[in-house]
Amino acid sequence: MIRPHVLLSVAVSLDGYIDDRDEQRFPLSNAEDFDHVDQARAESDAILVGAATIRRDNPRLLVRHADRRAARVVAGRPEHPLKVTVTGSGDLDRTRAFWQDGDRLVYTAEHGHGRAVAAVGDLADVVSLGPSVDFGALLDDLGARGVDRLMVEGGGTVHTAFLSAGLADEVRVAVAPMLIGQVTAPRFVNPAEFPGGPARRFHLEDVTKLGDVAVLRYFPKR
Template sequence: MVRPYVLLSAAVSIDGYLDDASPQRLLLSNPDDFDRVDAVRADSDAILVGAQTLRSDNPRLLIGSESRRARRVAAGKPEHPAKVTVTASGDLDPELRFLHTGDRKLVYTTTSGAARLGARLDGLAEVIALGAELDFGALLDDLGDRGIRRMMVEGGGHIHTRFLAAGLADELLLAVAPILVGDREAPRFLHPADYPGGSGRRMILTDVTRLGDIAVLRYLLRDADDPPVDDDTSGR
């Protein structure tokens, strides 16, 4: 069974926040970085975000560049990557833009979450129940069975934490903006967790790119021969 290559992507402040706590979205990226993210999306088979990100940001998760979409179609791929979300509770509004744009949409949830969703997403997305809790390893197994070979994860913080804590991520692209947030109520990139290797394990820095005032750091998270760590954490 071939699981997807998992690439985590995030833009953060210098002090590790994804946003501030105000009603308006804090723009951490600049136009060059947005274009870079669009290129990474275009190279992916699927894009995953958590349900909280859908509720707070209501993104479409589409490729913006017409030329990149055309190249995908010419290569025999769908115009846009598959869109994936994860919700333990099943609390998803059928009017979310995520569900009404693009083609293939997959919603991974728990048995109780699937029961709560019922038929509300019929014709909009395929709902996959993973059992009593969200098992991210099972999620990747299922995506691999569906032909997903490369998946971009765009958050939020609890989702990034789950992939890293379970040892299920292969790469991290971190865009660091010259901004300090300093608000304990604001969403953080990562949360406390029992990460593989403990606090002393070093990631492998393979590239640093400057895009205006933003530094994009590329890390490899485990060697190709490292086995993934069993995911035994509970869903949020």
Template sequence: MTTRPYVILSAATSVDGYLDDTSSNRLLLSNAADFDRVDQVRAESDAILIGANTMRKDNPRLLVNSDNRRAQRVADGKPAYPLKVTVTATGDLDADLKFWHHGDQKLVFTVDAVLEKVRETLGDLADVVSTGSQLDWGLVLDELGRRGIGQLMVEGGGTIHTQLMAQNLADEIHLAIAPLLVGDADAPKFLGAAAYPGGSTARMKLLEARPIGDVVLLRYAAKERS
């Protein structure tokens, strides 16, 4: 039986739980020291995943930025960069985005209805896999495990974080809380409404709480609830 990867949900939020505001410019929630921490987690991961909406909105390169960390990965017999993964149920992807043109291998999970559309859009930029008529997170994790992915870092967005938490597929949460308030109901949040395992009284195990400059990192074992 294929072993699924250990799934880490990574996000920075405002004190009131928002990932961003509604302006055209990306709201920077983390500080330099926390960005460096995220870079370390990326370097320790075998794959990094973001949703297609996050890719379109933020246009990230999604790389390990440290030369030393990339060199250590290579010394450990790994590619310099983790596998980059995205998911799309609509097939609405842009081949010009930075995601496709930086780093090493890329992988897209999609659905049967738009499989050929995605392949035509991307050509040889990425490997494209369908999970059937619907996006199936269990099959996504099974396929990543089959490809040897031991640790998967998920960097958003909120819809993906919500789906993985609701389906009890996240192993750990890394949440950096910034001393900011957004207060806009239309802004994206880390988690949305869902039927979460255990309900509203199930308390997750706290693994770590530490300040990083003016940001506080909270690490939770997502499946350990009482």
């Protein structure tokens, strides 16, 4: 079975944070980078975020540019990529924007399956991955569904899970020219045991300047 190509996409401050501590989402990126992300979404078959990101950021995860949506339809693809979320507990809020527009898929563990079905079973396909959320099994299931390219947009717990399991093929990091400096603010990744440890160096594929944001593309598996 062929697993999807996994692209992790994140915007960070110079000191490695993805947000501040306020309830409202902190704007790290700029218009040029948002458009760049929109192109990456348009090239993807599915976009994944964790349930905590849905609760905190209320993302729609849609392709914004009309020409890109039209190109997908012409190519015989859905207007928007499949929207995917992960929750071990099944704690999902059906009022969030994620559940509007497009097709939706939920991965959970056995103990959270009933709760997830009760919350959003009429809005999405809900799949149990077993006793715990197994991200390898998640990729196997997506591959079986015909997903060739998966874009992962966070948050930190999900990014950490993919990287610590060695499942990321590509990492896109948009570095914003600012410092957040709040110890309890969320970061790109959490402490974990990563394959190869600190001695392992990713392959830097390219660097793109988008206004005042630098976008770095790394290929971990090269």
